[in-house]
Amino acid sequence: MTVSIVVAAALVGPAVFNDHMRRAGHGDQPDVLEHAQEAFYSAGLQSIGIGLLVAAVGALLVSVVTTRRLGRWLDALGRGALRVSAGRYDQPVQLDGSSPELERVADAFNGMSAQIQTTEARRRTLLTDVAHELRTPIAAIDVTLEALEDGVLIPGPDTYATLRAQSARLARLASDIRDVSTAEEGRPRLSLEDISTANVLEAFARQWTQRFAEAGVGLVIPAGPGVTIHADRARIGQVLDNLLANALRHTFSGGHVEVRCSVSDGLVLVEVVDDGEGIDPRALPHVMERFYRADPARSRADGSGTGVGLAIARAIARAHGGDLQAHSDGPGRGATFTLSLPSSPNLHRS
Template identity: 35%
Template sequence: MVLGAFAGFLIARRSQLIRRPITPEPSLVPQIDQRFDRLVRALPLGVLMLDIHGRIIFANRSAGMIFGFDPERAEGLHVIEVTASIQLERRANEALAGEASMGPLIVPGKVGSRKYAVSAYPMADEGENIGGALILAEDQTELLAIERARQEFLSSVSHELRTPLSSIKLMLETVSASPDDATADLFLPQALGQVDRLVTLVNRFLEQARAESGDLRLEFKRTRLDEVIRPIVQSFEPQAAAAGVKLVVKLGEEVFADIDGDRIGQVVVNLVDNALRFTSSGGAVKIELARKDQDARIVVADTGIGIPFKDLPHIFERFYVVDPSRTRASSGAGLGLSIVKQIAEGHGGTITARSLLGSGARFVCRIPLTQAGVRKA
């Protein structure tokens, strides 16, 4: 729709191209208003204009970058000569025959392929005589990646919600059908645990929404960090014991910092929870706190399955889930680490990760000891 509207604008604006006889001679390419010319040449949208013979009479810089040719040297050449794309030539021929067309086009590159939405439109004069064609190419690689992430997110959320809801339903049905109090004593605590899991998931959605709207409020207070971390780690001891994972805690010297204690607590919860979920029985999760220069460093390292190299640059992106098929039993909605990153950056700090597949992962959260002089985004 956007390409179609823009095509109409271009065709109307440059109608002089088709009101005069179009010649294949490059020297007779029509003159264009300089301001309009600069605008079109600078567009991130690829723009190609062809004469009735399919030869290029105009190409902007983006078109050259997309299809791999020099726009300054392309005028007068046939579209197939400069793009080597049979699909693009087919679109051009359809437009020159009076048929508008649009659809995807994959252009190979040195580093992967880019995906474009390519539209071709006939340029006709007031008498409906075809005098050339307009081709527009819009890069949709990132949009398609976002759409894939959205679909994966919906799939992940559906799984995350369905699993505890199914468990709760089954447990309540069992309790309802049994007059035995022992059955209720067994299943009701488990049902409550699944409710807590749902509440945690919904809270993560809300935190993400607040962060994206700029409403992630932080209330800074001089706080002793080990007093924030220790009770959180202790709360994970039953989960670690049940999983056969050893918790190693090294909080070292007293470290005071200007922090929002609840938010930093969220960071620790997310990092330790992730470490436990991806560490098998017999492994270990180590939590460390130390002071380095003017920063506090919170380190959570595990001996778990590790993170594939290709996924490592993306793990702090919202909704990104590392290989869901490989870790479906342990996967989440892809929000925890994104929230961790936003909280760390909200404190003027950073969060980094290192990992080798099969050799565990190490996360380091750096927080300035004082908020004085820390510039907020």
């Protein structure tokens, strides 16, 4: 850059200077012209030299200041990375006065740290919950085997049934943990196709009517024309299975469960409404969390559920671009679970 400035000044300056001297009437005065040229060269070179020196000093100062500030910002990012690697996620990286580009880097880093913190919290909660859930069936199997060894129990159908039931409970827990982890990570495999809600509900009527009748609970599932949706038949079946099993588990003999299907604001709504136990307002925001139970003692005692069915159902609904919501007016006043799914682009009654 410096060489370019000097060369440009040497080539352009004298010609311009001589032209101005001739216009001023000094073109026929060689002595005056020579002295003026010498003065011009000297002044020009000194000016250029001083200017370049000032520019170099200024550039050096700016470079030092910028390098120091950049070093502080990079050091802050480095310390933040060390904190995250050490498992400390509660101190976000602050880059005060940095450039917009570095601010975006800091925001992305803090977002990543928050996501890691959430994932780590879920992992710890899951391990705690799984350990708690495994304790009951393992204890039951252990007690049964100990009684057999001591001769307190005689091997027979009841003993084998107990062992099979607890073994099945462990298998169901393992399957549910796999399903909820897959679904909540947003990577369930969906085999999408156009399906009719009428056909799906008809199949569920055949599958569940007898079970509800044996429990003394009435079941009403709409028949007739339904709505075509673009969804995974098996996954939607899994959601409805969970909702009906949940409704049956929390509805007393003599109660009723009704399934409703409608379309609203471009969404297909499938509601499972019961007049059973209802949900306490304090528990309502948590009913679809993993392993949450409003009455943990009862369900753990009878092994009626692993506590992840609703979490799986909601995750599957969201994987379809929909949602699953719960509503209850309180204990003893029943509950409504609403599955919402985006309508098919070619929505029609079928």
